[in-house]
Amino acid sequence: MNFRMLVLFSILICSSLMMGQNKAKPWPNYEHQIDSVMSLMSLDDKIGQLNQVAHGWGWGPTQPVSIGQDFKKLIKEGKVGSFLNAVGAKLTKELQKIAVTESPVKIPLLFGFDVIHGLQTTFPIPLAESCTWDMDLIEKSASTQAKEAYNCGVHWTFAPMVDIARDPRWGRIAEGSGEDTYLGSQIAAARIKGLQGDNLSGEHIIACPKHFAAYGAAEGGRDYNTVDISERTLREVYLPPFKAAVDAGAQTLMCSFNEISGTPSSVNKHLLTDILRNEWNFSGFIVSDWNSIGETVAHGISADNKEAAKKAINAGLDMDMETRAYINNLKDLVKEGEVSVSTIDESVRRILRVKFRLGLFSDPFRFCDEKKEATEIGNAAERAAALEVTENSLVLLKNKNNILPLAKSLQKIAVIGPLANSKRNLLGCWEQFGDTNKVVTALEGLQKKYPGKEITYAFGCSINNPEERDFSAAIKAANESELVVLAIGEDGHFSGEASARTSIEIPGAQTALFEALRKCGKPIVVVLMNGRPLAIPAIEKNADAILDAWFGGITAGDAIANALSGDFVPCGKLTTTFPLATGQVPIYYNHKNTGRPAQPDNFFSSKYIDLSEKPLFPFGYGLSYSTFEYSDLKIDDKNISSAETNHVTVKVTNTGKYKASEVVQLYINRNPASVTRPVRELKDFQKITLNPGESKTVTLELNPEKLSFYNDKMEFRNEPGKVTVFVGTNSLADLSGQFTITNSK
Ligand code: BGC
Numbered sequence: 001m002n003f004r005m006l007v008l009f010s011i012l013i014c015s016s017l018m019m020g021q022n023k024a025k026p027w028p029n030y031e032h033q034i035d036s037v038m039s040l041m042s043l044d045d046k047i048g049q050l051n052q053v054a055h056g057w058g059w060g061p062t063q064p065v066s067i068g069q070d071f072k073k074l075i076k077e078g079k080v081g082s083f084l085n086a087v088g089a090k091l092t093k094e095l096q097k098i099a100v101t102e103s104p105v106k107i108p109l110l111f112g113f114d115v116i117h118g119l120q121t122t123f124p125i126p127l128a129e130s131c132t133w134d135m136d137l138i139e140k141s142a143s144t145q146a147k148e149a150y151n152c153g154v155h156w157t158f159a160p161m162v163d164i165a166r167d168p169r170w171g172r173i174a175e176g177s178g179e180d181t182y183l184g185s186q187i188a189a190a191r192i193k194g195l196q197g198d199n200l201s202g203e204h205i206i207a208c209p210k211h212f213a214a215y216g217a218a219e220g221g222r223d224y225n226t227v228d229i230s231e232r233t234l235r236e237v238y239l240p241p242f243k244a245a246v247d248a249g250a251q252t253l254m255c256s257f258n259e260i261s262g263t264p265s266s267v268n269k270h271l272l273t274d275i276l277r278n279e280w281n282f283s284g285f286i287v288s289d290w291n292s293i294g295e296t297v298a299h300g301i302s303a304d305n306k307e308a309a310k311k312a313i314n315a316g317l318d319m320d321m322e323t324r325a326y327i328n329n330l331k332d333l334v335k336e337g338e339v340s341v342s343t344i345d346e347s348v349r350r351i352l353r354v355k356f357r358l359g360l361f362s363d364p365f366r367f368c369d370e371k372k373e374a375t376e377i378g379n380a381a382e383r384a385a386a387l388e389v390t391e392n393s394l395v396l397l398k399n400k401n402n403i404l405p406l407a408k409s410l411q412k413i414a415v416i417g418p419l420a421n422s423k424r425n426l427l428g429c430w431e432q433f434g435d436t437n438k439v440v441t442a443l444e445g446l447q448k449k450y451p452g453k454e455i456t457y458a459f460g461c462s463i464n465n466p467e468e469r470d471f472s473a474a475i476k477a478a479n480e481s482e483l484v485v486l487a488i489g490e491d492g493h494f495s496g497e498a499s500a501r502t503s504i505e506i507p508g509a510q511t512a513l514f515e516a517l518r519k520c521g522k523p524i525v526v527v528l529m530n531g532r533p534l535a536i537p538a539i540e541k542n543a544d545a546i547l548d549a550w551f552g553g554i555t556a557g558d559a560i561a562n563a564l565s566g567d568f569v570p571c572g573k574l575t576t577t578f579p580l581a582t583g584q585v586p587i588y589y590n591h592k593n594t595g596r597p598a599q600p601d602n603f604f605s606s607k608y609i610d611l612s613e614k615p616l617f618p619f620g621y622g623l624s625y626s627t628f629e630y631s632d633l634k635i636d637d638k639n640i641s642s643a644e645t646n647h648v649t650v651k652v653t654n655t656g657k658y659k660a661s662e663v664v665q666l667y668i669n670r671n672p673a674s675v676t677r678p679v680r681e682l683k684d685f686q687k688i689t690l691n692p693g694e695s696k697t698v699t700l701e702l703n704p705e706k707l708s709f710y711n712d713k714m715e716f717r718n719e720p721g722k723v724t725v726f727v728g729t730n731s732l733a734d735l736s737g738q739f740t741i742t743n744s745k
Pocket of ligand 1: 114158210289290497
């Protein structure tokens with residue numbers, strides 16, 4: 001055994017011992033082992049760790065894959081720190097073996113993959129999942145998805161996307177948690193906990209909150225577009241979910257494609273170093289987005305990839321995804337004195353630290369068990385977990401005359417629409433290895449639920465092409481039925497990356513189909529399938545019921561059938577505002593008041609001349625088959641000091657006939673303040689379940705952090721002043737009270 005082998009051997013032994021203790025927080029200290037590994041590395045080896053390469057698409061975790069010799073050569077030469085899109089126990093084992101036996105320093109590779117809402121067991125899209133407002137469920141969902149990924153050789157997912165999105169034209173709104181910063185932060189933390197588990201022990205993987213930062217603020221909702229926002233908006237609206245993710249232990253972060261006020265994130269030292277490392281003490285590493293370092297050339301601030309590499313590494317960006325700007329240029333930049341070895345060392349250390357924390361040095365193959373891969377993926381437990389999330393994500397938007405749940409006496413149901421029996425669309429964007437054969441559609445779900453009823457199906461029209469329609473069969477089916485279930489909305493790929501829309505109305509001939517069916521005079525229950533909020537005023541006006549089912553994943557049809565039949569009582573609440581028309585966008589509940597708030601009788605007030613300024617459905621909205629009454633709002637203390645916590649209690653009674661869940665929401669307004677504040681801000685919520693007639697007193701909390709904001713000097717403070725609280729079932733809640741924050745008490 002030579003010296004190099006001896007050092008590596010002792011590192012492996014030490015880190016195996018430490019793995020046993022890996023459950024406890026904080027993380028074990030690996031700095032000595034990192035020193036030892038670093039002592040073996042040449043500058044080339046170090047730069048290799050900063051390079052992430054991607055294998056192409058078109059394979060499955062259980063299918064045989066061959067990987068090009070060029071990739072294997074790169075690994076052998078130590079020029080790859082991480083591999084993107086290589087999935088499957090067999091493939092990752094093969095590549096890992098090359099890294100740990102044939103590369104110069106034998107450092108294990110890190111395998112990354114986008115597990116956005118499941119690897120093979122497709123859960124609902126994240127936007128749908130956010131409508132559950134259920135942190136335990138969201139954590140469990142992430143942990144189930146992590147387990148599947150783990151058993152497929154995936155070490156690292158590029159999730160969760162924690163970008164706040166106020167503009168539903170932006171297709172990536174589907175990948176996040178909606179428009180609210182407080183809720184988004186809670187969900188970010190829950191997803192990190194679910195993915196990473198207890199310090200990455202067991203079947204957990206590394207999370208990568210993205211896209212840092214403010215990617216959701218792209219102008220016009222167009223993907224990759226310019227962002228120009230104030231430091232206040234950045235810090236108050238867009239950064240908190242990232243901070244929550246970092247506090248929850250996220251080990252990596254991905255920077256965004258966009259610029260903010262002139263500086264693309266990949267080269268933004270203010271974001272990557274000043275805020276993330278110096279203010280937040282982030283100890284993991286940052287990966288670029290796909291070719292985002294190289295794209296700073298097109299942004300117009302780097303002459304070429306070499307300058308881009310220099311700017312990115314000096315700004316604090318550790319790993320280069322797919323530009324190959326680091327591997328091709330950093331050595332020269334060091335020679336030329338443009339990048340210091342210590343800067344490179346620091347980035348390498350961060351990457352090695354994460355590899356140690358994941359246990360790769362003690363067992364580089366711990367994710368590559370082919371036997372487990374064969375049994376642990378896509379099984380019944382995962383499916384059951386997905387169904388629970390899908391059910392809870394359904395949002396009941398309308399239920400005229402309590403037409404839902406469907407009457408047991410109904411015998412003939414027409415199930416109509418382009419989305420009624422489409423499997424692929426239900427997987428939504430980023431479907432990855434989602435198995436279309438395993439998807440249950442709304443039609444199939446209803447057929448399973450009601451074997452004794454006559455269920456007829458008609459396609460009606462295509463999703464997007466207005467010419468592709470067959471209304472006559474749909475009308476016939478409607479005429480011969482007692483009730484129509486109409487599944488309409490968007491194509492599953494109308495949201496996600498590079499899928500911005502200028503019109504968020506329902507596309508194609510679907511609204512015309514709805515109007516044609518109305519003439520049949522049968523009640524119409526619309527099941528919406530969508531990756532973003534939609535502007536559907538005509539549907540809202542004339543449908544008898546609307547159930548928003550989003551893209552519900554492989555169990556969508558079962559969840560829909562359970563909800564329509566009443567076996568599951570819908571309880572989802574919107575996490576994005578539904579506008580009346582695209583022209584209202586951006587429209588979000590926590591806007592500022594303006595100097596001239598909209599007044600119907602004042603022409604010169606902040607409104608439109610052709611449409612109301614109000615939304616179709618507000619943030620936090622969602623009906624139940626039951627009803628809830630809110631009463632007895634009490635504020636613990638009418639005067640508190642800025643260091644104190646206040647509590648708000650409210651009595652909630654289930655006044656309906658069904659056992660049902662409700663999300664009790666608390667909003668505040670601070671007025672006057674040293675800077676203008678949003679009209680309302682969500683600050684706490686609780687999801688409760690009540691039997692018919694049951695009441696519960698819910699206690700909600702307002703601590704100094706929740707009450708603080710950036711004041712006129714950009715200091716984060718809990719200013720003295722008046723606080724108005726609103727408690728209720730959505731962001732229009734009218735039960736309110738007040739208290740005062742004083743500095744002396
Ligand atoms: C997306 C990221 C994703 C990455 C790797 C990029 O185009 O913006 O969200 O993680 O590709 O697939």
